[in-house]
Amino acid sequence: MTFADLQHRVPILPIEELMIRHLQTRRRPASRGSAIVIVIWAVAIAAVIVAGAQMLAFRQATLGREALAKVEARWAARAGLEETIAVLEYHTEKPEADDARQIFRDLESVADGSLESGEWSIRHSEDGFEKKGPQDESSKINLNTISKTQLAQLSGMSIDVSDAIVDFRDVDNSPGMMGAENEFYKNRGLTYGPRNADFRSVAELELVLGAFPESVRGEDANLNGRLDPNENDRSESEPADDADGMLDAGWSGYVTARSHALQVGASGEPKLYLKDASPEEMVERFSISTEQAALIKTWAATTSARMEQLLSGNVGNLSAQSQPSNGRSSGGTGGAGRSGRSSQGNGSGNQRTSNVPNLDQNQLRRVFQEATLDDPAKPAPGRINVNTALPSVLRIIFADDPITADAIMTLRNSKPGGVLALSDLSQSSRVSPDTLARLGGILDTQSAVFTITSRGRSASTGLEVEITAVVDRSTLPARILEYREQ
Ligand SMILES: [Ca+2]
Ligand SMILES: [Ca+2]
Ligand SMILES: [Ca+2]
Ligand SMILES: [Ca+2]
Structure with missing residues (x-):
């Protein structure tokens, strides 16, 4: 094949x-x-x-x-914030001249509230206890005016840290006895130095060498002035706390960086700046005589004039007092002031005023309610409101004079409408004229800045949102200096 x-x-x-x-x-x-x-x-x-x-x-x-x-x-938290700001603004526009406490009662009355969708609560803490309403910054001592002696009263404060705090805020770069300026920070490998200007917040204290968060915040880890669950559970969670139901807020419980004098008088008008005011304006505003106004005008024009010099009511003495003799309130320049007074003499002042009557209690009160020697563009920081000062704060500022701290507490508790003007303090026989003479630079009867911590809770799920706002009611509308949500 x-x-x-x-x-x-x-x-x-x-x-x-x-x-x-x-x-x-x-x-x-x-x-x-x-x-x-x-x-x-x-x-x-x-x-x-x-x-x-x-x-x-x-x-x-x-x-x-x-x-x-x-x-x-x-929105619930925001509603609480808005209600509170509305109360603050109302009292700037229409203050209660005869009741220094009304604003605080009104703030308390809007501390709780609800909308259809949720509710809010506004709280702050006073010496560990939870209170309704916002925190009055003038109830605390201002970090920018606090003295080393007062700092020493804070628990856990050491001399080197109090010196470093003062170095941090003073403008110079030369360290105090045990303090710390730029070089010390550099030597520690830090990339920043002291601000050499006013503290802007309490949290900023933690930048100071040796000032640790445990001291600055205590149990208030989030610095909201409220006792949060993690701040009251011992060591279950940060921070460490004693679970006693009270907020130990460390130094932040006593100090603030925010307070400054209110520039609005009890009449609702801007306070009369005595250096610029005419005698006619004074007569009208304070219901005083032309002669009294003329004396105040002359005295107010001197560089050393201080409101507290008016406290005695003796306008005849003003020209003598206007010499810078008040060392304690003007920061240790007393020596120079005293020699100034003795060399100048004051005979002419006394003669000229011999027949001008002293200011009576009502006139004195109106002067303190309606007048200021603070530059209107730069309200003085740090005066403490006698009506709201924490008892602990009074004990700190009068550490060497517990009788005065006590007398102020007694006096304010005896007055349902609170202390209306600093001149009212002279009603207490336990406040000596000497003490009274230095209180003007330290104390006040009004408050301008408040910290509102408003916690909103959703009606549907119970979820919470907290808003913290620092509000200055000096102007209308009020100014929000700081705002944060968490
Ligand atoms: Ca400095
Ligand atoms: Ca807290
Ligand atoms: Ca804890
Ligand atoms: Ca506690």
């Missing part, structure tokens, strides 16, 4: 056709199986996709509810 015969009997197929036949004979049953596998996979993948989509939708719904709850809580 030749090759040609074979070709006829067994047809030789091209290789491609052979391959196709092979595949056709082998793959037909197998391809049905893979289709099933593919379908199963597709179904599985689809199921996963659907489940994923469902989870996503569920998650989004949850997130939506959370977002909604957050909005509800936030």
Whole structure:
């Protein structure tokens, strides 16, 4: 048989056709199986996709509810803030001249409230106890005026840290006895130095060498002036605390960087700046005589005039007193002042005023309520409101004179309307004329700056949002100095 015969009997197929036949004979049953596998996979993948989509939708719904709850809580907190600011503004516009406490009662009355979507609560702490309403910054001692002696009264304060605090705020760069200026910070590898200007916040204290957060904040880890759950659970969570239901806020419980004098009088008018005021304005505003106004005008023009020199009511003595004799309130320049007074003499002043009557209690009160020697552009920082000063704060500022601290507490408690003007302090026989003469630079009867910590709670889920705002009511509308949400 030749090759040609074979070709006829067994047809030789091209290789491609052979391959196709092979595949056709082998793959037909197998391809049905893979289709099933593919379908199963597709179904599985689809199921996963659907489940994923469902989870996503569920998650989004949850997130939506959370977002909604957050909005509800936030608006409740905002509503509390707005109500409080409205009260503050009202009392700037229409102060209660005969009741220094009304503003605080009104603030308390809006400390709790609710909207359809949620409720708010505004609280602060006073010597560890929770109180309704915002924190009056003038109830604390201002960090920018606090003395080393007063700093020493703070628990855990050491001499090197109190010196470093003063170095941090004073303009110079030469360290106090145990203090620390720029070089000390550099030597510690710190990239910053002292501000050499006023503290802007209590938290800034922690930048001072040696001032640790445990001392500055105590149990109030988030510095909101409220006792949060983690601040009252011992060592369950940071910070360490004693779980006694009271907030030990460390130094932050006693000091502030925010307080300054209110420039609005009890009449609602801007206080009369005695250096610029005319005798006619004084006569009208204080109901005093032209002669009394003339004496006040002359005295107020001197560089050393201080409001507390008016406290005796004896306008005849003003020209004598206006010499810088008040060392304690003007920061230790008493020596120079005393020699100045003795060399100048004051005979002419006494003669000239012999027949001008002293200011009576009502006139004196109006002068203190309506007048200022603070530059209107730069209200003095740090006077403490006698009506709201924390007992602990009074004990710190009168550390060497507990009788006065006590007398002030007794006097203010005896007056339902509070202390209306600093001159009222002379009604206490236990406040000596000497003490009275230095109180004007330290104390006040009004407050300008408040810290409002408003906690909003959603009606639907109970979720909470807290807003803290520092508000200055000196101007209308009130100014928000700081705002944060958490
Ligand atoms: Ca300095
Ligand atoms: Ca807190
Ligand atoms: Ca804790
Ligand atoms: Ca505690």
